Amino acid sequence: RTKRQWILCFAWFCTLPICIHAQTISIIPAPVSLKQEIGHFLLTNSTTISIPAKQPELASIAKYFADKVKPATGYTLNTVEAKPANIVLTLNTKPNSRLGQEGYTLHTEAGKVDITANTATGIFYGVQTLLQLLPAEILSASLIQDVEWKAPSVTILDYPRFTWRGQMFDVSRHFFSKEYVKKYIDRMASYKLNRFHWHLTDDNGWRIEIKSLPRLTSVGAWRVPRVGTFGSNDAPKPGEPATYGGYYKQADIKEIVQYAKERYIEVLPEIDVPGHSMAVLASYPELSVTNDTTLKVNPGSSFSTWFGNGKFEMHLDNTLDPTDEKVYQFLDKVFTEVAVLFPFEYIHMGGDECYKGFWERDKNVQAFMKKNNLKNGEELQSYFVKRVGKIIQSKKKKMMGWDEILEGGIAPGAAVMSWRGTKGGIEASHLKHPVVMSPAPVYYLDMYQGERSIEPPVYNSARLKEVYTFDLVPAEMDSAYVLGAQGNLWTEQIPTEPQVEYMTYPRALAMAESFWTPEKQKDWNSFVPRVEYHFKRMDIAQINYAQSIYDAIV
Ligand code: TNX
Numbered sequence: 001r002t003k004r005q006w007i008l009c010f011a012w013f014c015t016l017p018i019c020i021h022a023q024t025i026s027i028i029p030a031p032v033s034l035k036q037e038i039g040h041f042l043l044t045n046s047t048t049i050s051i052p053a054k055q056p057e058l059a060s061i062a063k064y065f066a067d068k069v070k071p072a073t074g075y076t077l078n079t080v081e082a083k084p085a086n087i088v089l090t091l092n093t094k095p096n097s098r099l100g101q102e103g104y105t106l107h108t109e110a111g112k113v114d115i116t117a118n119t120a121t122g123i124f125y126g127v128q129t130l131l132q133l134l135p136a137e138i139l140s141a142s143l144i145q146d147v148e149w150k151a152p153s154v155t156i157l158d159y160p161r162f163t164w165r166g167q168m169f170d171v172s173r174h175f176f177s178k179e180y181v182k183k184y185i186d187r188m189a190s191y192k193l194n195r196f197h198w199h200l201t202d203d204n205g206w207r208i209e210i211k212s213l214p215r216l217t218s219v220g221a222w223r224v225p226r227v228g229t230f231g232s233n234d235a236p237k238p239g240e241p242a243t244y245g246g247y248y249k250q251a252d253i254k255e256i257v258q259y260a261k262e263r264y265i266e267v268l269p270e271i272d273v274p275g276h277s278m279a280v281l282a283s284y285p286e287l288s289v290t291n292d293t294t295l296k297v298n299p300g301s302s303f304s305t306w307f308g309n310g311k312f313e314m315h316l317d318n319t320l321d322p323t324d325e326k327v328y329q330f331l332d333k334v335f336t337e338v339a340v341l342f343p344f345e346y347i348h349m350g351g352d353e354c355y356k357g358f359w360e361r362d363k364n365v366q367a368f369m370k371k372n373n374l375k376n377g378e379e380l381q382s383y384f385v386k387r388v389g390k391i392i393q394s395k396k397k398k399m400m401g402w403d404e405i406l407e408g409g410i411a412p413g414a415a416v417m418s419w420r421g422t423k424g425g426i427e428a429s430h431l432k433h434p435v436v437m438s439p440a441p442v443y444y445l446d447m448y449q450g451e452r453s454i455e456p457p458v459y460n461s462a463r464l465k466e467v468y469t470f471d472l473v474p475a476e477m478d479s480a481y482v483l484g485a486q487g488n489l490w491t492e493q494i495p496t497e498p499q500v501e502y503m504t505y506p507r508a509l510a511m512a513e514s515f516w517t518p519e520k521q522k523d524w525n526s527f528v529p530r531v532e533y534h535f536k537r538m539d540i541a542q543i544n545y546a547q548s549i550y551d552a553i554v
Pocket of ligand 1: 352353402419444446490491492
């Protein structure tokens with residue numbers, strides 16, 4: 001051997017102990033900068049958390065952390081207002097401009113964790129990173145005694161790429177309990193996602209109590225069950241009881257909004273109109289274009305659902321009558337209550353996939369269009385959306401809608417959620433309207449991601465690697481108007497909680513990283529082993545997932 005080889009060999013031998021002792025770090029989303037040092041912080045029963053005096057928000061973050069680690073460790077961590085303490089949460093008195101509104105710095109070493117930020121939000125994200133530095137077993141719901149609760153020594157500086165990092169959950173096609181919605185939200189927070197888009201209404205069930213309109217939930221929240229036949233569209237048989245469904249009482253909604261707030265997540269409510277409204281029309285038939293009193297809450301899927309046989313089936317459903325003042329009075333009542341329940345600045349009014357055949361065939365609608373100089377269905381829908389925009393504005397909220405709201409002329413100030421690819425988003429950005437990117441199929445969590453034969457019967461695929469590597473701001477876009485992006489979980493084919501998780505994970509991790517980590521730092525080859533480690537965390541946390549990393553590598 002040459003002298004150089006001997007030296008290299010010796011150097012390798014000397015660093016070996018460090019390598020053996022260094023814990024692997026697998027943070028998702030990857031932080032902007034991370035430096036690992038030798039050593040670790042050990043969490044013990046006597047670890048104390050220090051928060052500044054008169055900072056109730058930081059006190060509740062400290063409690064969040066203490067509650068999180070308690071089941072697995074059995075420790076009851078003490079919060080103190082004075083230093084010295086082991087874990088110190090500090091708000092910068094002079095803002096650090098690199099950190100912005102959501103960034104943080106985290107430093108760990110023997111006996112000490114320091115988290116600083118300009119805002120409580122940033123502190124919360126620092127705590128999430130700290131939780132990810134602790135062993136996977138920290139997520140266990142029951143006591144674990146044979147693990148040392150070590151977090152490797154690191155220095156991290158971190159902040160997000162986008163302010164809107166969302167996930168949409170459709171609770172209309174299948175209903176999910178309040179407790180489960182909370183779980184979904186808490187898991188979002190652990191990956192630094194901060195917008196929970198709650199798809200509360202659709203053809204298959206109205207899920208939010210509106211006190212002034214009780215039939216929406218006494219009638220509209222219930223349909224005939226179609227258990228085991230995903231996507232079945234068979235009309236209800238005569239006399240078949242509407243027993244499947246459920247809804248959230250206003251008290252439940254408040255509880256969930258508060259729960260989300262404690263996790264720095266804003267809740268975006270969606271009331272989908274004028275299409276996707278069969279649950280409304282079953283409850284208040286006088287709002288339909290044809291005043292049809294026989295309309296029922298759709299039993300299976302709705303306007304667009306992919307079937308196992310690959311067929312894309314259009315449902316030519318009735319809609320709200322855009323020419324009827326009663327409809328706007330109804331919407332005023334709905335948005336009055338919605339605006340009070342949800343503190344977020346935006347309300348989503350849907351606007352997608354509205355079948356316009358009834359409008360074309362209805363004499364009154366045609367006469368209305370002529371009188372108002374509306375040339376086609378798109379212009380009539382635009383008239384409708386603008387009226388809804390005014391109602392939403394009168395409640396001191398901003399309106400958001402699916403990209404169909406661009407058709408026939410967009411309402412002033414409306415934000416667009418781009419779902420039919422990136423086209424709508426690009427157009428809206430040039431019109432200087434805020435945009436959230438959620439293009440199908442890439443960011444659609446109801447597409448299959450792994451081995452076809454064991455996936456739910458959905459029609460298209462969104463592989464993990466495609467999701468991870470997708471460039472969510474195309475070059476043609478005016479990026480200044482991009483608020484961020486989100487994944488959408490439509491649940492026509494997804495009736496159970498384990499299926500919800502299977503479809504969500506690990507793709508939500510790929511999105512979380514795309515929405516947070518600087519684009520040029522994203523690296524598929526580093527992501528895959530980190531996801532593999534998070535599978536271990538999810539096993540311990542009892543979260544289901546698809547093993548789609550293996551499939552995607554091929
Ligand atoms: C289209 S995305 C829809 C939903 C379906 C979804 C199925 C959008 C605005 N509308 O109603 O659930 O496709 O992937």
